Amino acid sequence: MKAAPFHYARAASLHAALDALAAGPEALVISGGQSLAPLLNLRMTLCDTIVDIGGLTELQACWQTDHATLIGAGVTHAMIEDGLTPDPAHGMLRRAAGKIAYRAVRCQGTIGGSLAMADPAADWPCILLALGATAILRSALGERRVALDDLLVGVYETSLRPGEIIQALEIPNLPPQARAASAKISRKTGAFANSMVAVVLNGESSRAVLGAAGPRATILPHVSAALASGSPLDQITGLVTRDVADILPEPDPYLQSLHETNVRRALLEVFAP
Amino acid sequence: MTLVSMNVNGKTFAREIEDRTGLADFLREDCNLTATHLGCEHGVCGACSVMIDGLLARACLKFAVQCAGRDVQTLEGFETDATMGALRRAFHEEHALQCGFCTSGMLISARDLLLRQPQPTESDIRDALAGNICRCTGYSGIVRAVQLAAVRLTEIGG
Numbered sequence: 001m002k003a004a005p006f007h008y009a010r011a012a013s014l015h016a017a018l019d020a021l022a023a024g025p026e027a028l029v030i031s032g033g034q035s036l037a038p039l040l041n042l043r044m045t046l047c048d049t050i051v052d053i054g055g056l057t058e059l060q061a062c063w064q065t066d067h068a069t070l071i072g073a074g075v076t077h078a079m080i081e082d083g084l085t086p087d088p089a090h091g092m093l094r095r096a097a098g099k100i101a102y103r104a105v106r107c108q109g110t111i112g113g114s115l116a117m118a119d120p121a122a123d124w125p126c127i128l129l130a131l132g133a134t135a136i137l138r139s140a141l142g143e144r145r146v147a148l149d150d151l152l153v154g155v156y157e158t159s160l161r162p163g164e165i166i167q168a169l170e171i172p173n174l175p176p177q178a179r180a181a182s183a184k185i186s187r188k189t190g191a192f193a194n195s196m197v198a199v200v201l202n203g204e205s206s207r208a209v210l211g212a213a214g215p216r217a218t219i220l221p222h223v224s225a226a227l228a229s230g231s232p233l234d235q236i237t238g239l240v241t242r243d244v245a246d247i248l249p250e251p252d253p254y255l256q257s258l259h260e261t262n263v264r265r266a267l268l269e270v271f272a273p
Numbered sequence: 274m275t276l277v278s279m280n281v282n283g284k285t286f287a288r289e290i291e292d293r294t295g296l297a298d299f300l301r302e303d304c305n306l307t308a309t310h311l312g313c314e315h316g317v318c319g320a321c322s323v324m325i326d327g328l329l330a331r332a333c334l335k336f337a338v339q340c341a342g343r344d345v346q347t348l349e350g351f352e353t354d355a356t357m358g359a360l361r362r363a364f365h366e367e368h369a370l371q372c373g374f375c376t377s378g379m380l381i382s383a384r385d386l387l388l389r390q391p392q393p394t395e396s397d398i399r400d401a402l403a404g405n406i407c408r409c410t411g412y413s414g415i416v417r418a419v420q421l422a423a424v425r426l427t428e429i430g431g
Contacts, residue, residue, distance in 0.1 A: 001314060008275065008338045030339075037334040038315040041295070050292075052339055078328070087340035102404025104383065105316065105329040108335070189403035 003040040010052040014059060014138060014167065020051045021163045022140040027051050029057075029165055031074055032107035034101070034119045059112070059167065062086055069173055070136075073112020073166040081106055088173040088198070089131055092180040096127055096198075102190045112166040115151065118158045118216065121192040125152055126211035127182050129219065132199035133171045139164040154215040178202035181269035183262050195262040201270040204228050208266070213259050214247045220263065221246075233271045237264055277341045282350030283305065296340055297321045297332035300347055306400045308348035308377045312406070317419035319405035323347050324379040329385045348377040355429075356384050359422040369418035383419045391427055395420065 011017035021027050027049040030036050038110035039041040039045040050052070055057060057073030062085045071080075071087035079085055087093045099112075100123050101104055114124040115135065129148040137144045140163060151158050174180060184193045196211035206227035211217035220243035226236045244259045245251065278287035281304055288303045295314075300306045300323070312318035314333045321332040324346040337428070352359035358382050370376045379402065386393055386401040393401065398411075398419045407415060 002295065002298070003293040003336070005291065005293050008336065010338075010341075033336070033339065034316065034334055037336070040293075041314055041333070050336075055340060102319070102327040103401060104319065104322055104331050104382070105334075108325075108330050189400055258298060 001041045001043060001184055003037075004043055004046055006040070006047055007049045008052065009049060011056065014053065014056060014165065017051050017053045017056075017165060018138060018140045018163065020049070024049050025162055029053055029116070031110045031113045032076060032105075032106045032108040033113075034251060035113065035119070053165065061168075063086070064173070065171060069171045070206075071111060071169045071171065073115075073168055075112075077101075077106035078103065078231065080111070080167075088171045089180045090174055090178070092127065092131075092182055092198075096123055096182045096184075099184060100124070105190075107123070111169065115169070116158060116166055118152055118154075118156050119192065120155050120215055120217070121194070121196060121212035122217075123182070123184065123193070123196060123211075124172050126196045126209050126217040127198040128169060128171065129176075129217050130182075130207045130209040131171050131180070132200075132202045132205055132207065133169050135166050136168045136170060137164045138167045143167075145170075152216040156260050157216075162204075172205070174200070174202055179270040181266045183266040183269070185258060185262050195259045195260045197259075197266040198228070199263075199266040199270050201227055203230075206265065208243075210244065210259060210263060211256070213244065214249065218247050220244070223263070223267075234265060237267060240264060240267075242246070275338055277302070277337050279337075279342065282345045282346055290337055292336065292338050292426045294337045295333055296323070296325075296335040296345070299340075300332060300339035300345070303337075306347050306349050310374055310377055312374065317404075317406070318375070319378040320375050322381040324381065326412065329382065347381060350426060351380075351384070354384070356387050356422070356426060359426050360384055360387070360418065363418040363422040363425070364415070365431050367414045367418035367421060369411065370412040371407075371411050375405055375407045375409075379407070379415055383415075383422070385427060386419070387423055392423060393419070 026046040031054045060072045062136045064086045077100045182198040185195040193212045199208045208220040208223040222239040240263045274289045300309045310320040312320035316334045323332045
């Protein structure tokens with residue numbers, strides 16, 4: 001399939017992109033285009049204008065403070081995979097980035113694009129939610145900061161407002177004693193996850209998140225509370241069944257077992273000596 | 274219509290095209306470079322793999338206008354590339370192609386792997402080529418060919 005006709009505009013800066021969005025409510029933002037291009041080619045998405053923010057260096061800036069790491073929304077998965085960005089999570093971002101889709105997609109697709117797309121099975125929404133990240137959004141009106149839990153709404157749905165662009169992700173730095181792991185089960189290397197899990201063991205900020213099960217990546221409440229209270233591993237794994245069942249839209253023995261297995265793999269990894 | 278100019282395999286191509294024109298169609302139809310194959314046209318099969326500014330990409334997931342002013346390399350651009358030469362010879366010797374439709378993409382992806390990781394294991398090769406589909410299912414020969422090319426290139430380099 002070929003895309004339907006559209007008008008293309010390459011933004012020279014984030015500011016110019018925001019102006020273009022404010023002028024045309026039917027405009028879509030493209031960066032790597034690894035999700036948007038196929039949707040346009042399959043004509044599942046239509047638009048008048050595409051505003052290209054790909055390669056803007058101001059969206060690829062990363063920096064680290066004592067408390068947090070900022071990663072520009074235009075940073076590609078491959079840049080994270082290749083260790084070109086700071087990693088606030090003891091290497092979890094780098095390990096996870098190398099397992100997203102295929103190298104050709106990782107070289108083009110961006111972390112901000114993945115969040116804006118909000119695929120329920122995507123890696124970054126699950127991992128960034130577990131890390132307690134905050135999205136920094138920009139529009140012609142100014143800046144807005146939204147916690148990942150509030151940004152993710154449903155299947156391909158976020159709380160981004162018209163005219164807003166994700167500028168960067170702010171991720172709290174994990175202290176040295178904290179542990180983090182992600183786990184993914186796919187039918188084929190590089191395919192979207194059938195089950196996606198991220199677990200962070202970090203005192204009261206501990207979290208376990210499950211993706212590819214419900215309409216968006218979701219915190220496993222009982223498992224997370226048990227992690228936060230310092231419960232031993234065998235007690236925590238006992239809570240997985242109930243949390244997974246609560247997220248699945250309907251009972252399904254196969255999916256129940258698949259997600260439970262994946263959550264336990266990630267838990268085992270964070271508790272490994 | 275937009276005038277799009279880009280550098281393809283070291284030569285400048287400037288053409289009036291529709292904004293919606295895909296990079297793969299631009300390469301095949303407007304530049305007459307037909308080594309870039311279009312299989313699935315939605316980023317799954319890898320037959321249209323090319324390099325954009327030195328980074329691996331799928332030509333079906335880029336619009337040509339996005340590549341204006343950038344450097345694109347297709348299989349035709351690797352005529353004198355040592356890594357590609359070793360891969361071509363190994364593909365021939367190990368019977369790593371049958372119908373040949375996936376071969377351009379396989380070669381581009383395999384070269385990208387060998388440049389990043391000169392001594393990959395069999396598992397590394399299979400992972401790196403997971404995004405390139407061979408519907409003749411000749412994967413064993415393809416993996417052997419990449420291994421053989423890697424060994425030869427390492428011997429030369431060492």
